[in-house]
Amino acid sequence: MISYGQQQTIYTDLTQNTTSTNVTRGQYLMNIEQRYLLQKYFANEGSFQIQTIGQTQLTLSAAVLIGSTSCTLDENWPYQTVQAQLTFSDGEVVLGNFINGSNTVTWLPALQGTLFYASNSILAGATSATLASAWTYTSGAYLTSFSDGSTKTVTYTNGSVAISWTGGLAENVGNQLYTSTIYANSNATIGGVQFYPFPPNYSKLKDITITVGVLRWTLTEIRTREEWDNRNVFPYYASIPSKFFVYPGGDKGGQIGIWPIPSTTGNVITYNYKFRVPDLSIADYNTDTTYGTVTGAGTITATQGSMAIVGAETAFTPTTNPQLESRWLKIPQPSGDNLWYQIANISSTTSITLYQPYQGVTVAGAVYTIGQMPLIAEDFQDILVWRALEHYFMSPIGNNEKKAQEYGGIYKEKLEELESYSGTNTVNVNLSPKRAFRGNPNSFVQTVGQNPS
Numbered sequence: 193m194i195s196y197g198q199q200q201t202i203y204t205d206l207t208q209n210t211t212s213t214n215v216t217r218g219q220y221l222m223n224i225e226q227r228y229l230l231q232k233y234f235a236n237e238g239s240f241q242i243q244t245i246g247q248t249q250l251t252l253s254a255a256v257l258i259g260s261t262s263c264t265l266d267e268n269w270p271y272q273t274v275q276a277q278l279t280f281s282d283g284e285v286v287l288g289n290f291i292n293g294s295n296t297v298t299w300l301p302a303l304q305g306t307l308f309y310a311s312n313s314i315l316a317g318a319t320s321a322t323l324a325s326a327w328t329y330t331s332g333a334y335l336t337s338f339s340d341g342s343t344k345t346v347t348y349t350n351g352s353v354a355i356s357w358t359g360g361l362a363e364n365v366g367n368q369l370y371t372s373t374i375y376a377n378s379n380a381t382i383g384g385v386q387f388y389p390f391p392p393n394y395s396k397l398k399d400i401t402i403t404v405g406v407l408r409w410t411l412t413e414i415r416t417r418e419e420w421d422n423r424n425v426f427p428y429y430a431s432i433p434s435k436f437f438v439y440p441g442g443d444k445g446g447q448i449g450i451w452p453i454p455s456t457t458g459n460v461i462t463y464n465y466k467f468r469v470p471d472l473s474i475a476d477y478n479t480d481t482t483y484g485t486v487t488g489a490g491t492i493t494a495t496q497g498s499m500a501i502v503g504a505e506t507a508f509t510p511t512t513n514p515q516l517e518s519r520w521l522k523i524p525q526p527s528g529d530n531l532w533y534q535i536a537n538i539s540s541t542t543s544i545t546l547y548q549p550y551q552g553v554t555v556a557g558a559v560y561t562i563g564q565m566p567l568i569a570e571d572f573q574d575i576l577v578w579r580a581l582e583h584y585f586m587s588p589i590g591n592n593e594k595k596a597q598e599y600g601g602i603y604k605e606k607l608e609e610l611e612s613y614s615g616t617n618t619v620n621v622n623l624s625p626k627r628a629f630r631g632n633p634n635s636f637v638q639t640v641g642q643n644p645s
Contacts, residue, residue: 194573195563197476221580233614238467244454245385256374258305265295281378305370317360323353338365384453403460429455478561501544578603
């Protein structure tokens with residue numbers, strides 16, 4: 193296996209150009225080639241699971257006035273960040289933005305309030321009016337909007353038709369008035385969440401399933417926005433959805449719509465998708481002098497049969513997104529087995545979890561190497577360097593046609609071998625540990641894009 197750090201070293205050695213600009217150029221060229229090869233020869237697929245959110249009743253911690261664009265729940269929203277149709281106790285409906293871990297829900301446009309009628313037109317200068325029917329809600333002062341857009345804090349009394357306010361109206365406003373009857377501790381409900389986010393490394397959807405009980409249903413795609421809108425003329429809920437629509441951008445970019453709207457919470461949505469390839473960008477971190485320049489610190493302990501690696505006086509860079517983790521670890525001989533092990537997660541500067549148990553003998557105080565690896569099969573990882581070198585010497589900077597042809601020839605030979613090796617997408621470098629690997633047994637199995645399990 194050839195890590196990103198080793199590839200950079202080979203590239204700068206052979207170009208004899210160690211400037212930061214050239215290092216960045218080489219990185220850029222190798223990342224372009226990696227993405228191309230993965231798309232053409234390898235099935236860089238991952239899976240992602242998220243739960244449906246069905247009908248849910250919420251409690252408001254404060255009253256919601258007319259003109260409001262937000263409300264406060266009595267508990268933080270426990271699910272993923274989504275948009276959902278929220279119905280208040282007075283029947284008003286908004287498309288609310290729910291944020292994971294927050295008790296604030298926002299929406300636009302502002303609440304209009306519930307329409308009430310006065311028995312007669314309300315004239316300019318008036319400070320009171322008579323309702324067409326008695327007030328049936330709790331007595332109190334409510335912010336009220338009149339037909340001219342003006343607002344007053346109006347006093348209503350349960351069982352009475354009389355209402356009053358301070359300060360006369362500026363003009364005649366007719367007999368319509370709007371006010372909110374959404375109280376603190378009242379309930380609001382969502383019928384179900386229709387739109388669900390893709391994982392951040394999503395590139396292209398392969399298929400989508402929803403598991404309901406012991407049954408797994410495969411959804412079919414709605415391909416046009418017109419057909420999707422026609423199906424959603426009014427909200428339709430069901431426990432077993434059948435259709436989906438991908439929003440590649442716009443108002444719901446990066447989300448998928450499900451129809452009918454899931455009415456049950458907790459059913460598992462599974463996306464099977466091609467993932468966006470993470471760039472090679474992480475420098476090697478090692479204390480193995482035979483591997484190259486020492487750039488790391490401390491030693492590690494690895495126990496045979498365990499996936500836990502414990503560092504002493506180490507300074508590992510923690511994983512920021514497990515789905516994009518692409519680093520590997522090797523403990524050299526004679527203390528270690530000199531094999532590369534894929535890292536599932538680095539939780540701290542001294543703690544690493546591997547995808548597979550360490551198979552060598554138990555070691556303590558061992559030197560080690562951590563490197564970010566390309567996602568293509570290990571026998572062909574050097575092809576990235578040859579392609580980058582060909583481009584470099586073809587450019588006005590390298591300007592050496594002979595070397596460009598030389599490295600281009602090496603690249604073409606490796607590419608022919610890769611084509612023969614891979615066949616028709618028969619090698620998958622990103623299979624889940626739970627699925628069988630039927631490629632060349634000498635190749636490694638990458639799990640970037642997968643959730644560790």
